Amino acid sequence: MSSIIDVANAAGLSTATVSRALRTPEKVTEATRARVMAAVEAVDYRPNLLARNLRSDRSFSVLVLVPGIANPFFANVTAGIESIAWRRGYSVFLGDTRDSRDREAHYEQLVETRLADGVIQLSPDYGFNARQRAASYPIVHACGCELTQAPSVRIDNAGAAREMVEHLIAAGHRRIATISGPPANPHAVDRMKGYRTALDAAGIVFDPALVRFGDWTMGSGHAAASEFLALPQRPTALFSMNDEMAIGAIQAATASALRVPHDMAITGFDDISFAAHSTPSLTTIAQPAEAMGAKACEILIDRIEGKSADDTVHVLPHALIVRQSSAAI
Amino acid sequence: MSSIIDVANAAGLSTATVSRALRTPEKVTEATRARVMAAVEAVDYRPNLLARNLRSDRSFSVLVLVPGIANPFFANVTAGIESIAWRRGYSVFLGDTRDSRDREAHYEQLVETRLADGVIQLSPDYGFNARQRAASYPIVHACGCELTQAPSVRIDNAGAAREMVEHLIAAGHRRIATISGPPANPHAVDRMKGYRTALDAAGIVFDPALVRFGDWTMGSGHAAASEFLALPQRPTALFSMNDEMAIGAIQAATASALRVPHDMAITGFDDISFAAHSTPSLTTIAQPAEAMGAKACEILIDRIEGKSADDTVHVLPHALIVRQSSAAI
């Protein structure tokens, strides 16, 4: 309610001096500072940040574009973003795009209308219009794919997928199915590449019948796994490209009275918290979700503040986490 | 970059007319509107919302205070909030409090400094200082407990817990343990009430040895369940006050070679998406998480806009979802 003018009046000073006392105390006498502080208390002053931001043409907030906040992986990345934003004095706008271009475009208005200083994009970008957008305001990708331009953060999806499949091959598997994400999804594309690389390296012929495309949900994993179970020659291992679909697959296998991993090994990707506690616990690839969000946020804020124009692709380390669902056959 | 002045110049009109053409088109000639639109295109104008908001002393954004966005239940509530905010033209600030009073207080500055118009609180409030806060700015609780004042949204936690325990009793259980949340947590308190009510009604003596307090995480559920399994006289059923701890408990039971539900029934609370896909699938209480968030957001925005001063406690319906983990013994 009360403005800087009220403080100035209460302190018998000008608004300029009050502003200086609050924002650049070293430019003001010790005595003045004390008078201002007392006046601030007296009139219960809170600066109107809309006014400050208008003047400085900065909003000290960042927009997070997330395909779905209900997805635990993205929620973790978002948590990492929030922790850095908090530390550096920024607020976080949550832009849940629900995979809609329309919503995404709408949310970008927040930056164009000055309500946000930059964007962290969690959807992997195909790269087609990224250049154009990068020009108009700071944007950092937190969950990039191989085609995502800098500045961005990602893991080596292809390499991680390859490791996982090599792990299964090392355990003696030859018929290794995969549940991919949507065919055009960049993460799915990268991981598929790793899957095939590992097969090739082991001299295993790629079999399209052992590939199904899900939509990252447990339900789609369940459905895909059911189809594999119905094959005349069942795969002995199943590489799911995320943990949710793997959990759905475990459920399907268990429902068919198969034992995981003895009858079929099942592995996931992401290492969401549920992976460690599923029954059986899930072998998966740990992505440093929070660190990815945090790193992306650091890069974004550095850019916003002109501290550094980091223009590299940060590839953070992943880790193969072997648990019960892939124990050796 | 370009401001309303640039548009005015390009169109040969005053800024007032441009503003009217854009915000209250009916006050302006068809021809003028067209000229303005053309000029807007020509100079690539985007209104500076900081300026608009300063003038109107409104920010068209709401702050969501969430104890932890990585928790799927809260993520779902948040998704519900976001969908309504979006529909009504508001943005959502994500305030992850990590259960810290300090962080919460800091985030409340967003409202006091005019960057947000109101708050949706997901932590259940004990009610002690809610009155005071309610006076200074609009605040709505989305996940209330029995003590939470209006305006708020909640389910009947005690009633739901009672139903769940009655369900277990009906299945023949008499030794029913519970994994509570932290002792002082309002949801845990309410649900504990329901647990005891059901026991009382069935003439089962409450046994403190059958109560453990977790912190809502799967790990704590695992630990609590392990302790129950070590009891000389093992409980035959286990009511966990959220799904995560129930999933941890299932894991612990399975690891001890117990079969769920045959050797021990285990039930949860919340019906997060993983409940339907755990192995065995989890009997739980479905909370309308998205609807709770959505309702709270509607109430908040109505208050902000002065449309209605809904000052009631909305108790949304829950549902007992019986799945495999509690099949009759």
Add this chain to the structure above:
DNA sequence: GCTGGTCATGTAATCCATTACATTATTCGC
């Protein structure tokens, strides 16, 4: 004691969109 410099503070412009009030143009009634 005067000049020049430093420091603290004040005055007023600024950021940009909105809107009360003023002005001009148009239309209607008779």
Add this chain to the structure above:
DNA sequence: GCGAATAATGTAATGGATTACATGACCAGC
């Protein structure tokens, strides 16, 4: 065809904080 009413547009104040520039106080040096 003229005054009144209405519609369209313009002028300038407004919101609140920041900051360039101006002013005044004070001190050092000579």
